[in-house]
Amino acid sequence: MARIRVGLVGCGFVSELHMYAFRRVYGVDVEVAAVAARGDKVVEFARHHNIPRVYRSFAEIIADRELDVIDICTPPNLHAEMIVASMQAGKHVICEKPFAGYFGRDGDKLPIGKHVPKALMYERVIEEMDRTRAAIERTGKLFMYAEDWIYAPAVTKTAEIIRATRDKILFMKGEESHSGSHAAHAAQWAMTGGGSLIRMGCHPLSAVLYLKQVEARARGESIRVASVTGDVGNVTAVLKPEERGYIKANPVDVEDWGTLTATFSDGTKATVFSGDMIMGGVRNLIETYTSGGSLFANITPNTHLMSYQTSEEKLAGVYITEKVDRKTGWQYVCLEEEWTRGYLQEIQDFMECAATGRQPLSDLALAYETIKVNYAGYWAAEEGRRVVL
DSSP states (O other): OOEEEEEEEOOSHHHHHHHHHHTTOOSSEEEEEEEEOSSTHHHHHHHHHTOSEEESSHHHHHTOTTOSEEEEOSOGGGHHHHHHHHHHTTOEEEEESOSOOOOOOTTOOSSHHHHSOHHHHHHHHHHHHHHHHHHHHHHTOOEEEEOGGGGSHHHHHHHHHHHHHOOOEEEEEEEEEOSOOOOGGGGOHHHHSSSHHHHTTHHHHHHHHHHHHHHHHHHTOOOOEEEEEEEEEOGGGGOOGGGOSSOOOOOSSSOSEEEEEEEETTSOEEEEEEESOOOSSOEEEEEEEESSOEEEEEEESOSSEEEEEOOTGGGTTOOOOTTOSOSSEEEEEOSSHHHHTTHHHHHHHHHHHHHHOOOOSSOHHHHHHHHHHHHHHHHHHHHTSOEEO
């Protein structure tokens, strides 16, 4: 059995999800052998997960000769530099979304989300992604894009049906929304590269791009995104302080509401929405309308288990679903959330790729195209026009 040793960079929320998945890989002997992060939390994280080596710097972990894979779970503004450095150090790389973004340059007026033109952001993001892609390809190492949606069972079944029917996808509608991020960096463009549209909307966007390529291969066609329109806003700005009891969003220079529509080269469409003001837990949805049917992938919420409860106190130790504001009343309980949302399948694929050298389902091409279309949406929204790619 192949043995793969992983070094984890970061010890926050998504790192916990990855650790859950690493422990459940089968057919490959996987050990998370090291973790690197600043602050004291990393020590407790390592102890809790039985990780033998703790580093306080990124430079130390990529210098560890025993590691085969670096798993990057850091804020987005660090991704591109860490990807290249890890791969140049001889490691395969897993990187959380987003692949890239615009985080500011010397001379930019602050805050950059309000002052740097989105057309310029798009141009510079494309330049950076081209440089990053070239650097990745020179190393000969695997880049694995941690986009869990395309591994989610509801989406993989959608793809299976599209392959079998070879029907034409006419329109797709995707959404990821919730009541806002608790993370302070989510409010600042310089840390996240955008607001709800890139922080959450990147997931349904990757899914619709992936499904359209599944269709193209099944039908022997070549399909690309031809143009993008978009709209963004700060809808929670109207709230008074006393009205923010449940809404977490408090953006500095990013959007808390965003939508983009991609028009494909075959004339079909896909619309993606994301918002930081949606109550009732995380919404992860994608609808696919084809020439022969309709497919509704309700990743969350779904109806595996519905609960009606009256005591919040008795449920204190019970997990219901991510971002739900209360546990009483009617609830859609998410069972095996890591499986339902594709984290287990994603890490399984990545570890098999690291062991065999094959390319992952979620690859560099998907990472690149997702960011390209996302930033085209920002550009289109700011200028109020269609951006042709």
